[in-house]
Amino acid sequence: AQKITQTQPGMFVQEKEAVTLDCTYDTSDPSYGLFWYKQPSSGEMIFLIYQGSYDQQNATEGRYSLNFQKARKSANLVISASQLGDSAMYFCAMREDGAGGTSYGKLTFGQGTILTVHP
Amino acid sequence: NAGVMQNPRHLVRRRGQEARLRCSPMKGHSHVYWYRQLPEEGLKFMVYLQKENIIDESGMPKERFSAEFPKEGPSILRIQQVVRGDSAAYFCASSPIDTQYFGPGTRLTVL
Numbered sequence: 001a002q003k004i005t006q007t008q009p010g011m012f013v014q015e016k017e018a019v020t021l022d023c024t025y026d027t028s029d030p031s032y033g034l035f036w037y038k039q040p041s042s043g044e045m046i047f048l049i050y051q052g053s054y055d056q057q058n059a060t061e062g063r064y065s066l067n068f069q070k071a072r073k074s075a076n077l078v079i080s081a082s083q084l085g086d087s088a089m090y091f092c093a094m095r096e097d098g099a100g101g102t103s104y105g106k107l108t109f110g111q112g113t114i115l116t117v118h119p
Numbered sequence: 120n121a122g123v124m125q126n127p128r129h130l131v132r133r134r135g136q137e138a139r140l141r142c143s144p145m146k147g148h149s150h151v152y153w154y155r156q157l158p159e160e161g162l163k164f165m166v167y168l169q170k171e172n173i174i175d176e177s178g179m180p181k182e183r184f185s186a187e188f189p190k191e192g193p194s195i196l197r198i199q200q201v202v203r204g205d206s207a208a209y210f211c212a213s214s215p216i217d218t219q220y221f222g223p224g225t226r227l228t229v230l
Contacts, residue, residue, distance in 0.1 A: 033217060045162070045210060045221035052217070091161055104150050106175060107212075107219060109161035 003027065004094050006110035013082045014118050020067070021077040021113045023092030029053075031097035034075040035107065036066065040088040048090075051075060079115075087117045121146070123213050123222035124193075131228045132201045140196040140225045144213030151194045152219060153186060156208040168194060201229045 005024045013019040025034065036048040051059045051066045059066040067076040079086055093107040124143040132138050144151050149169055154162040167175040168188035179186065183201075188194040198205055206229045212219035 035218070037221070043208060043226070044223045045212075047218060047220055050218050093162075104167070104174075104214065104216070106152060106164040106167055106178070107154075107162070108164065109154075111161050 002110075003096075003108045004092055004110035006092055006113050008113045009111075010114045010116070012116050012118060013079075015084060016081055018078060018080045019082055019115065021079070021090050021092075021115065023075045023077065023110060025073050025075060025092075025094050027073075027094065027096050029096040029098060033095040033097070034066065034068070035093040035095070036064070036075075036077045037091045037093060038086075038088045039091060039112070045091075049077065082117045084117050084119060087115060089114050123148075123211055123220055125211050125222035125225050127225060128223060129226050129228070131230060133230050134202055135200050138198040138201050138205070138227055140198075140209050140211075140227070142194040142196070142211030142213075142222060144194070144211075145215075145220060148213035148215050148220075150214040151188050152212040152214070153194075153196050154210045154212065156210060156224075158207070162210060165196070198227075201227070203229045205229050 003026050032053045034051045038046040049059050049061045049064045049066050051068045058068050063080045065078045089112045091112045092110045095105045095107050126141050151168045153165040156162045164178040166179050166186045183199045185197045208224045208226050210224045211222045
């Protein structure tokens, strides 16, 4: 089974509207972390937001929020008030902390969602 | 505070040559990770290092690839006898705890 699944290869949104990018994950570890990264056409990987499995509240960073539904194993990214500069590839990633609970482990990435923001 | 630095940004090698990719983590970060991104794909983990130690190399190909993170200096990802299938973007990330911050990547092209 895929550890990280992003079911939307591409998404379109009108400028200033909100958009949700889907991510589901699969792990049996009680402790894990979930990440979203943005990769614009220039190629760099930009960290957007992080959610720990024990965090009680959904993470927010400016216009980004993470809709964390632990029972459903989903970690959707919500971008509010989309801007043209938001057009990029977006990756969801997971870090599994294992029995030791270390938070230094490798990330497993999904296949990504290409977001296009229309003016 | 400078971010994660990688060099070179672009590297062209002919089949059979060696490629050396360098990564300097963010100041204060002692954990370094290498990932590879093939065209149209997500990133795949290769190796995780701390100073002078390889912690997890479960994603490294068994042959031709090696990595180090010496006490002094950058982390190095070395690919010997490159083949066309090694053409990819190679990203380095560093971490203090929890979050990994990525460098700009090195785009390797094998002719």
